[in-house]
Amino acid sequence: xxxxxxxxxxxxxxxxxxxxxxxxxxxxxxxxxxxxxxxxxxxxxxxxxxxxxxxxxxxxxxxxxxxxxxxxxxxxxxxxxxxxxxxxxxxxxxxxxxxxxxxxxxxxxxxxx
Amino acid sequence: xxxxxxxxxxxxxxxxxxxxxxxxxxxxxxxxxxxxxxxxxxxxxxxxxxxxxxxxxxxxxxxxxxxxxxxxxxxxxxxxxxxxxxxxxxxxxxxxxxxxxxxxxxxxxxxxxxxxxxxxxxxxxxxxxxxxxxxxxxxxxxxxxxxxxxxxxxxxxxxxxxxxxxxxxxxxxxxxxxxxxxxxxxxxxxxxxxxxxxxxxxxxxxxxxxxxxxxxxxxxxxxxxxxxxxxxxxxxxxxxxxxxxxxxxxxxxxxxxxxxxxxxxxxxxxxxxxxxxxxxxxxxxxxxxxxxxxxxxxxxxxxxxxxxxxxxxxxxxxxxxxxxxxxxxxxxxxxxxxxxxxxxxxxxxxxxxxxxxxxxxxxxxxxx
Numbered sequence: 001x002x003x004x005x006x007x008x009x010x011x012x013x014x015x016x017x018x019x020x021x022x023x024x025x026x027x028x029x030x031x032x033x034x035x036x037x038x039x040x041x042x043x044x045x046x047x048x049x050x051x052x053x054x055x056x057x058x059x060x061x062x063x064x065x066x067x068x069x070x071x072x073x074x075x076x077x078x079x080x081x082x083x084x085x086x087x088x089x090x091x092x093x094x095x096x097x098x099x100x101x102x103x104x105x106x107x108x109x110x111x112x113x
Numbered sequence: 114x115x116x117x118x119x120x121x122x123x124x125x126x127x128x129x130x131x132x133x134x135x136x137x138x139x140x141x142x143x144x145x146x147x148x149x150x151x152x153x154x155x156x157x158x159x160x161x162x163x164x165x166x167x168x169x170x171x172x173x174x175x176x177x178x179x180x181x182x183x184x185x186x187x188x189x190x191x192x193x194x195x196x197x198x199x200x201x202x203x204x205x206x207x208x209x210x211x212x213x214x215x216x217x218x219x220x221x222x223x224x225x226x227x228x229x230x231x232x233x234x235x236x237x238x239x240x241x242x243x244x245x246x247x248x249x250x251x252x253x254x255x256x257x258x259x260x261x262x263x264x265x266x267x268x269x270x271x272x273x274x275x276x277x278x279x280x281x282x283x284x285x286x287x288x289x290x291x292x293x294x295x296x297x298x299x300x301x302x303x304x305x306x307x308x309x310x311x312x313x314x315x316x317x318x319x320x321x322x323x324x325x326x327x328x329x330x331x332x333x334x335x336x337x338x339x340x341x342x343x344x345x346x347x348x349x350x351x352x353x354x355x356x357x358x359x360x361x362x363x364x365x366x367x368x369x370x371x372x373x374x375x376x377x378x379x380x381x382x383x384x385x386x387x388x389x390x391x392x393x394x395x396x397x398x399x400x401x402x403x404x405x406x407x408x409x410x411x412x413x414x415x416x417x418x419x420x421x422x423x424x425x426x427x428x429x430x431x432x433x434x435x436x437x438x439x440x441x442x443x444x445x446x447x448x449x450x451x452x453x454x455x456x457x458x459x460x461x462x463x464x465x466x467x468x469x470x471x472x473x474x475x476x477x478x479x480x481x
Binding site for chain 2: 030048049050051053054057058059060061063064067068074075076077097101102104105106107108109
């Protein structure tokens with residue numbers, strides 16, 4: 001169990017306050033993608049538009065991943081041409097057809113509209 | 114050691130305004146699936162009604178400034194406010210709304226897309242003026258063959274806008290609405306506030322949310338979400354093969370389908386007396402029966418249908434069963450509709466995983 005000093009709490013409070021405009025997005029923060037040399041680039045390119053759970057739930061072969069990556073590039077994903085094959089390799093290695101299905105969280109009771 | 118702030122954020126529960134206990138397939142774009150236990154209510158409460166967003170939700174939605182334009186193949190283009198819609202004759206339709214991709218996760222081989230299982234579906238009472246009353250005010254020309262809907266979704270990157278069209282015959286059906294209400298209250302934000310199309314019996318994608326433009330066209334809308342999106346092959350294709358758009362048709366009305374909501378898969382029952390229940394729907398047709406099998410499909414028994422019913426709405430059903438002995442059992446449900454369609458044991462694979470409606474199955478274990 002870690003101990004946190006009053007000063008640390010104040011600093012965290014200030015940090016949270018400074019980020020408060022981002023909190024709705026942070027509350028929907030996604031799980032990290034699996035480790036790999038291209039992970040950061042995949043995360044940046046894909047999560048500009050949608051969160052990582054969209055990727056985590058896919059179970060596709062290399063051919064299907066190739067079509068998805070090319071479609072997303074056409075739809076505006078910023079992927080360096082030199083990285084395209086590495087994206088496909090990373091996605092097809094980490095999210096192949098035979099991997100067990102991803103468990104998804106339940107939504108917490110949210111504020112009524 | 115203190116954890117980084119982003120780590121905390123990742124561990125935070127996904128909070129969604131007005132929605133409780135939903136399976137979060139995606140928080141951005143928002144895609145929420147209803148868990149099986151919520152099939153127990155004939156009318157799905159708003160907090161449990163599924164959400165399927167293709168894009169970002171509109172960042173601002175103001176009922177006072179919202180406008181709906183009607184243009185295209187009409188004599189008199191219109192611009193309507195919410196108060197204008199409220200002055201038209203109001204109509205109510207209880208409709209089972211289902212995402213075309215509901216059940217996509219059960220296709221083999223897997224197909225890309227949101228991996229919906231059973232719950233991208235809900236049953237609600239929608240209210241608002243008939244679309245045909247609005248179209249009649251604008252005066253549809255003889256050249257008007259399709260009606261296009263555009264919503265206020267905010268499009269990321271170079272993604273094509275989510276625009277689709279429906280044939281004029283369905284648009285002028287007496288039950289097709291511009292819905293402003295859901296279960297007696299104003300439409301909730303995630304389900305299309307302040308107005309959406311409601312195309313009963315058809316896939317959810319036909320019922321455009323955050324509606325802001327109606328355009329009458331002389332032909333089917335030619336855009337990504339009509340072609341190649343939301344199309345089914347005219348003939349079964351080999352699993353893994355791409356869609357041949359020239360040999361395909363738009364997905365429209367829903368299939369006959371039933372799901373078992375309880376017991377859930379891998380349930381362990383301490384009692385031999387088991388209530389099997391679920392829901393069944395058939396788009397524009399009526400459910401006439403649901404059969405249940407408790408022996409992996411060898412024999413079938415008629416389930417009791419719930420009394421609550423309406424055109425386009427699902428029927429709840431239940432079957433009381435006493436297991437003859439302890440052990441493992443595969444329970445199945447199979448619906449039949451008024452068009453003579455019977456839920457198949459298996460479905461033909463299609464490249465986008467649309468309209469999955471195979472006989473539902475759950476495996477349970479009965480103790481002592």
